[in-house]
Amino acid sequence: MTRSRFLILPLLLLVVPLLGGWKFLSPPRAWDITDTGPGGTWPIEFHAGDVVPQGLDTHEEKWDLIQQSYDHWGEEVPCSPIEAVQGADINNSTQGFGASGLTTLTFNDPTNALGSSTLAAALSYTSNGVVTNNGVTFAAIAESHIVFNDWVVWGDAADISAASCFNRHDFMSTTTHEIGHTIGLGHSCEDGEACSDPLLRGATMYWSGGSCSSAKRIPNEDDAAAINVAYGVSIDFEIEPADGQELVGPAPLTASMDVPSEYQATVVEYEWNFGDGTEHIITTTAESVEHTWEEEGQYTVTLSILGEDAECGGEYEAEERKVGVVLVCNEPRPAFEFVNEGDFTVQIENVSDLGAFGCITDFVWILDGDEDSALRTYEPTYVFDDNSSHTVTLRASGPGGETEITQTIDPTKQSGEGCSASVAGTEPVGLLALLIGMMGLVPLARRRR
Ligand SMILES: [Zn+2]
Numbered sequence: 399m400t401r402s403r404f405l406i407l408p409l410l411l412l413v414v415p416l417l418g419g420w421k422f423l424s425p426p427r428a429w430d431i432t433d434t435g436p437g438g439t440w441p442i443e444f445h446a447g448d449v450v451p452q453g454l455d456t457h458e459e460k461w462d463l464i465q466q467s468y469d470h471w472g473e474e475v476p477c478s479p480i481e482a483v484q485g486a487d488i489n490n491s492t493q494g495f496g497a498s499g500l501t502t503l504t505f506n507d508p509t510n511a512l513g514s515s516t517l518a519a520a521l522s523y524t525s526n527g528v529v530t531n532n533g534v535t536f537a538a539i540a541e542s543h544i545v546f547n548d549w550v551v552w553g554d555a556a557d558i559s560a561a562s563c564f565n566r567h568d569f570m571s572t573t574t575h576e577i578g579h580t581i582g583l584g585h586s587c588e589d590g591e592a593c594s595d596p597l598l599r600g601a602t603m604y605w606s607g608g609s610c611s612s613a614k615r616i617p618n619e620d621d622a623a624a625i626n627v628a629y630g631v632s633i634d635f636e637i638e639p640a641d642g643q644e645l646v647g648p649a650p651l652t653a654s655m656d657v658p659s660e661y662q663a664t665v666v667e668y669e670w671n672f673g674d675g676t677e678h679i680i681t682t683t684a685e686s687v688e689h690t691w692e693e694e695g696q697y698t699v700t701l702s703i704l705g706e707d708a709e710c711g712g713e714y715e716a717e718e719r720k721v722g723v724v725l726v727c728n729e730p731r732p733a734f735e736f737v738n739e740g741d742f743t744v745q746i747e748n749v750s751d752l753g754a755f756g757c758i759t760d761f762v763w764i765l766d767g768d769e770d771s772a773l774r775t776y777e778p779t780y781v782f783d784d785n786s787s788h789t790v791t792l793r794a795s796g797p798g799g800e801t802e803i804t805q806t807i808d809p810t811k812q813s814g815e816g817c818s819a820s821v822a823g824t825e826p827v828g829l830l831a832l833l834i835g836m837m838g839l840v841p842l843a844r845r846r847r
Pocket of ligand 1: 575579585605
């Protein structure tokens with residue numbers, strides 16, 4: 399008769415994180431940059447409420463900062479055609495998100511549309527028109543609205559960088575972010591989303607902005623990539639695993655990479671970086687390239703291009719990354735130790751080599767060969783009703799296969815004292831491990847939790 403106690407399973411049983419970059423709003427929408435002339439929507443003509451936002455000094459400063467914020471999306475993003483021109487003052491108190499027919503920015507949240515934790519928010523309205531660029535179909539934006547909240551004290555560059563700055567928000571950073579929404583961009587990462595990539599955290603379209611900071615005023619490469627898909631030249635590629643393989647699997651793992659034809663028009667050079675330290679492949683045509691990853695690890699594939707396009711002022715560069723998209727796993731290397739805590743209680747310590755993140759997706763503990771009462775946990779504690787010995791099997795599985803290790807545990811002894819270990823793998827190499835196990839050695843493992 400045995401009882402078991404569970405410990406909370408650490409965040410081990412996770413799927414491979416496939417971090418995306420920039421996002422579009424959903425459903426996708428963009429301005430039609432060909433819709434020029436009388437009655438057209440391009441360039442964007444913006445109108446601003448007839449008050450001075452709290453913390454700014456003059457109307458002129460307000461207009462100037464808004465214009466510069468629009469210009470960031472045109473001038474700081476290579477190959478971007480984004481353009482906006484100043485319209486007129488509008489009655490601030492009657493506008494907000496309810497305004498119609500004009501693209502507007504209003505202040506102090508005249509219709510109380512915003513929650514108290516929001517600095518500002520943006521909306522865009524679409525017409526029936528459709529814009530297609532770089533293989534993506536967008537609804538055409540006809541007008542947009544930005545509303546700034548009433549409790550916020552804004553500042554310009556000097557106010558925000560001053561040593562005395564306290565709880566003031568950079569008007570231009572927030573405006574640039576909200577304009578990003580009105581031209582079709584979503585957040586680079588959302589609140590609560592795992593976001594370890596510094597490029598995404600540093601994007602103007604990152605979900606949050608701190609006070610006394612102008613760090614995200616200028617769109618970065620991640621923001622620029624989104625703009626170029628919606629409005630300019632861009633690059634993308636596809637990764638296809640070799641026949642019978644997946645992009646997540648045992649080593650060696652082979653895949654081929656292709657650039658779809660809609661991205662090839664102005665490219666003169668392609669450079670592939672496979673993320674594993676091997677030599678880059680450079681081609682002058684969009685021919686498919688193949689690569690084999692030999693070592694365990696999670697890999698990011700990057701395609702850098704050199705292009706020639708008159709609208710980009712001649713030569714331009716662009717880059718597309720697929721972050722962590724290839725996961726190569728060796729066979730799992732499970733290992734455990736046990737601690738006799740007295741009173742027939744044995745605490746198991748899982749010292750398996752976790753390898754690359756995502757390479758072990760499941761741990762199963764089997765006591766005395768009884769599969770029916772197997773435990774799926776990281777580290778069990780066993781409480782026995784007498785001092786007789788038992789066998790404990792740890793089965794680890796993941797994309798690289800499945801491996802088992804079995805030890806005999808004696809509730810009166812500590813780990814390493816007269817225990818025996820055996821290992822069985824899914825591949826012939828398991829035999830070597832089995833021989834080592836028969837010699838009474840526990841396979842070496844590093845502890846990493
Ligand atoms: Zn936002």
